[in-house]
Amino acid sequence: MTEEIIIAGFGGQGVLSMGQILCYGGVMQGKEVSWMPSYGPEMRGGTANCTAIISNQQISSPVLTEFDTAIVLNQPSLDKFEEAVKPGGLLIYEVNGMTRKPERTDISIFSIPAYDMSVKMNNTKVFNMIVIGGFLKVRPVIELENVIKGLEKVLPERYHHLIKLNEEAIHKGMDIVKEESAAV
Amino acid sequence: MKDLRLMKGNEAMAEAAIRAGADAYFGYPITPQSEVIEYLMRENPAERTGMQVLQAESEVAAINMVYGAAGCGKRAMTTSSSPGVSLMAEGLSYIAGAELPCLVVNVVRGGPGLGTIQPSQSDYFQAVKGGGHGDYKLIVLAPATVQESVDYVKLGFELAFKYRNPVMILSDGIIGQMMEKVELFEQQPRLTEEFSWATVGKKPDRDSVIVTSLQLQSEEQEKVNLRLQAKYREVEKNEVRFESYECDDAEYLFVAFGSCARITRKAMEMARGKGIRVGLLRPQTVYPFPYDAINKLAGQVKGILSVEMNAGQMVEDVRLAVNGKTTVKHFGRFGGMIPSPAEILNALEQKIIGG
Amino acid sequence: MAENNIISPENLVYEKTSVLTDRVLHYCPGCGHGTAHRMLAEVVDELGIQGDTIGVAPVGCSVLAYYYFDVDMQEAAHGRAPAVATGIKRTMPEKYVFTYQGDGDLAAIGTAETLHACNRGENFLIVFINNGIYGMTGGQMAPTTLPGMKSSTSPYGRDVVTMGNPLKMTELVAELPGTCFVTRQSVHTPANARKTKRALKKAMEYQKQNKGTCFVEIVSNCPSGWKMTPAESNKWMEENMFPYYPLGDIKVPS
Numbered sequence: 001m002t003e004e005i006i007i008a009g010f011g012g013q014g015v016l017s018m019g020q021i022l023c024y025g026g027v028m029q030g031k032e033v034s035w036m037p038s039y040g041p042e043m044r045g046g047t048a049n050c051t052a053i054i055s056n057q058q059i060s061s062p063v064l065t066e067f068d069t070a071i072v073l074n075q076p077s078l079d080k081f082e083e084a085v086k087p088g089g090l091l092i093y094e095v096n097g098m099t100r101k102p103e104r105t106d107i108s109i110f111s112i113p114a115y116d117m118s119v120k121m122n123n124t125k126v127f128n129m130i131v132i133g134g135f136l137k138v139r140p141v142i143e144l145e146n147v148i149k150g151l152e153k154v155l156p157e158r159y160h161h162l163i164k165l166n167e168e169a170i171h172k173g174m175d176i177v178k179e180e181s182a183a184v
Numbered sequence: 185m186k187d188l189r190l191m192k193g194n195e196a197m198a199e200a201a202i203r204a205g206a207d208a209y210f211g212y213p214i215t216p217q218s219e220v221i222e223y224l225m226r227e228n229p230a231e232r233t234g235m236q237v238l239q240a241e242s243e244v245a246a247i248n249m250v251y252g253a254a255g256c257g258k259r260a261m262t263t264s265s266s267p268g269v270s271l272m273a274e275g276l277s278y279i280a281g282a283e284l285p286c287l288v289v290n291v292v293r294g295g296p297g298l299g300t301i302q303p304s305q306s307d308y309f310q311a312v313k314g315g316g317h318g319d320y321k322l323i324v325l326a327p328a329t330v331q332e333s334v335d336y337v338k339l340g341f342e343l344a345f346k347y348r349n350p351v352m353i354l355s356d357g358i359i360g361q362m363m364e365k366v367e368l369f370e371q372q373p374r375l376t377e378e379f380s381w382a383t384v385g386k387k388p389d390r391d392s393v394i395v396t397s398l399q400l401q402s403e404e405q406e407k408v409n410l411r412l413q414a415k416y417r418e419v420e421k422n423e424v425r426f427e428s429y430e431c432d433d434a435e436y437l438f439v440a441f442g443s444c445a446r447i448t449r450k451a452m453e454m455a456r457g458k459g460i461r462v463g464l465l466r467p468q469t470v471y472p473f474p475y476d477a478i479n480k481l482a483g484q485v486k487g488i489l490s491v492e493m494n495a496g497q498m499v500e501d502v503r504l505a506v507n508g509k510t511t512v513k514h515f516g517r518f519g520g521m522i523p524s525p526a527e528i529l530n531a532l533e534q535k536i537i538g539g
Numbered sequence: 540m541a542e543n544n545i546i547s548p549e550n551l552v553y554e555k556t557s558v559l560t561d562r563v564l565h566y567c568p569g570c571g572h573g574t575a576h577r578m579l580a581e582v583v584d585e586l587g588i589q590g591d592t593i594g595v596a597p598v599g600c601s602v603l604a605y606y607y608f609d610v611d612m613q614e615a616a617h618g619r620a621p622a623v624a625t626g627i628k629r630t631m632p633e634k635y636v637f638t639y640q641g642d643g644d645l646a647a648i649g650t651a652e653t654l655h656a657c658n659r660g661e662n663f664l665i666v667f668i669n670n671g672i673y674g675m676t677g678g679q680m681a682p683t684t685l686p687g688m689k690s691s692t693s694p695y696g697r698d699v700v701t702m703g704n705p706l707k708m709t710e711l712v713a714e715l716p717g718t719c720f721v722t723r724q725s726v727h728t729p730a731n732a733r734k735t736k737r738a739l740k741k742a743m744e745y746q747k748q749n750k751g752t753c754f755v756e757i758v759s760n761c762p763s764g765w766k767m768t769p770a771e772s773n774k775w776m777e778e779n780m781f782p783y784y785p786l787g788d789i790k791v792p793s
Contacts, residue, residue: 020190020363027190027365035190035363039216039301061450062362062443065524154190208630236629240622241655248619248652252595252626255613260626278616383611383627385590385634392560394605396596396614 001056003141004064006081008049009073014128019052024150025142026054034062047076054141075099088183109180110138117172126169133173187368193330193359194219196366200337202229205372207258208236210249215301216357217291220263243268247275254284255395257382259341263289266307276350277316281397285344289353291360294520302520303357308497311354312471319409321416322352324471326441330364347415358443425468426477434463436536437481439502440491441467448491451528478505487511487536491528494518556584560609569769571759574726576607578736586743592635593627595620599641600674618649621656624663635746636663643673646682646708660717660751664742667756672764682706685783709756713790719751721790725758727773750792758784
């Protein structure tokens with residue numbers, strides 16, 4: 001099993017930490033992982049993206065040009081990475097702020113209104129955890145229990161009381177992710 | 185129990201420095217490696233181990249602080265990226281000339297000039313052919329993973345003190361910025377030994393120690409050079425490190441180092457999937473270079489492609505190794521661009537198999 | 540008194556300190572370096588810190604200072620002595636560390652290293668020999684060369700419009716909160732040499748108390764570079780250098 005994922009969106013949407021959380025979960029599950037951010041001017045408020053790879057085998061290249069899954073959280077990211085999904089692959093997009101829908105027919109496409117849900121939950125900070133939930137529903141590459149274990153490891157102890165909220169957000173994401181079209 | 189973590193290459197090297205029992209770090213921020221000094225400042229190693237960390241006013245000052253500490257027989261290091269390493273060339277030459285041990289990390293970015301902050305391997309020549317003035321060599325380790333970045337910090341200090349020579353870790357923006365699973369080695373004690381060549385305060389029973397690279401008499405300076413050359417021959421005899429993948433039945437060969445070797449490995453897997461029998465040799469030390477291993481394979485394969493994130497630097501060493509036995513070509517992307525596995529496979533097919 | 544009486548031990552009033560080696564100095568006749576070396580070596584001797592002192596030599600006339608001081612020493616690249624000394628002192632904080640630098644080393648190529656070491660308040664002593672000229676390379680203009688002063692690269696005299704003004708490093712570093720003791724002295728008369736020695740001794744004592752950077756400028760002569768006899772050069776120094784670089788303490792610890 002190898003899952004090669006690109007996660008892209010605005011700086012501040014928690015794009016980079018989503019990749020890290022998935023990788024931490026992978027480590028907890030005994031998988032090989034690699035996380036590679038875009039860095040540079042992007043770090044300062046523009047678009048940001050990271051590549052996360054989770055695999056049963058040793059990972060060769062940490063830098064990729066095509067992906068099994070693209071998680072896109074804004075319009076520029078959809079424009080940039082829709083084409084980079086391998087045929088038969090998966091694209092998940094955040095509904096809010098998109099001016100057009102994905103157009104490919106050879107990949108499966110899911111939408112997730114994660115921003116609206118985070119507002120409903122009165123905490124926009126859990127936005128990225130909702131998206132992770134949606135992804136894990138469609139591609140259960142890591143067990144939820146290991147994602148939580150990863151969070152415990154990555155969060156300083158003083159934030160551990162927030163883990164419950166994050167877990168709840170993941171469940172919400174799993175509930176609201178919606179198939180738009182299957183690969184033809 | 186294994187100390188397993190998910191860490192960025194730069195941060196992992198910083199943690200490794202503390203654990204390797206380093207006495208001092210002197211550095212100046214530059215992208216893409218500023219996480220090293222940021223991590224060290226956050227960790228406050230002065231409290232953990234007594235290690236001193238100082239943000240210098242420039243790379244020029246940083247490398248000379250390393251010189252001062254190394255001259256006292258301390259485990260001293262600095263890290264920088266390409267433009268900063270150019271500024272350190274003077275200090276490195278003096279350190280090599282005075283035969284002091286130290287560790288320097290270059291997290292390479294694209295050049296020339298201010299260039300780009302994206303990853304590159306265009307400092308290969310600078311690293312393995314000297315870089316500063318005079319006949320000297322750095323021992324150059326080229327990690328391809330975060331794990332190797334960590335292990336090479338420890339190994340780097342060991343080699344530096346074994347040969348009393350500066351050691352460079354030639355990393356790049358990919359390995360510095362990426363996160364991987366890494367197993368950290370246990371905390372090593374800091375040095376307590378007082379070396380006979382170090383300035384630690386004159387003892388009544390010995391002459392004063394002078395750390396210098398200056399010999400006004402040419403005869404004496406030639407002797408220094410002969411001693412250095414003899415040392416480099418020892419290094420070349422003892423310290424060559426490389427890994428080879430699927431070379432036993434290979435008809436063709438990739439040679440690549442560092443992060444580029446990983447991308448090339450993916451290209452190798454794709455090629456094997458198409459029935460092309462290609463192997464990969466990855467130098468882990470680029471000085472000393474694995475000339476013999478490549479020469480041996482040159483007799484077996486129909487062609488060699490040197491894959492680099494530069495305009496063709498290591499390929500010159502590959503050609504020296506091959507010595508005309510088979511075709512050698514170069515494929516590279518540069519200026520911060522990263523080759524894709526598909527591009528590399530295509531280059532193999534066009535330049536070597538079809539060429 | 541017969542000559543053999545003069546050299547008998549009971550008549551000995553002054554001798555070379557053992558902190559100077561027996562090597563013959565390479566400095567030109569009449570140059571101030573020899574006296575400056577001696578004052579510093581005597582201080583190290585009198586404080587009993589020979590085994591705890593580490594020096595840093597510059598690039599310039601005193602590049603070979605490590606042959607004369609019988610203490611452990613490191614040779615720095617041109618201008619980098621304060622950085623090298625920082626590396627030493629940070630890892631060997633219990634040692635007495637000094638740099639010995641000329642005007643080209645300290646005030647031209649090494650200005651950044653000097654200012655930043657002083658600004659950080661590194662706990663070492665900087666001895667700054669200012670003779671307004673590059674002696675070793677054959678009499679070129681220094682950053683401290685006086686207006687109108689001739690050198691091989693200002694053969695018609697230093698024109699401050701095109702060549703800039705003499706740099707008063709000592710006044711500059713006195714402004715920095717990191718420095719604790721900043722003074723300007725000379726060694727051209729026995730009285731001045733004694734004053735310099737007292738300053739150097741104070742500096743080493745402050746270093747022991749970790750008070751910050753001590754900076755001792757010694758305005759000196761360069762008979763060869765100035766193309767004068769030693770006596771003429773001392774007179775010229777008094778008449779021309781001292782008005783621009785006045786002697787005395789600039790900053791003393793409270």
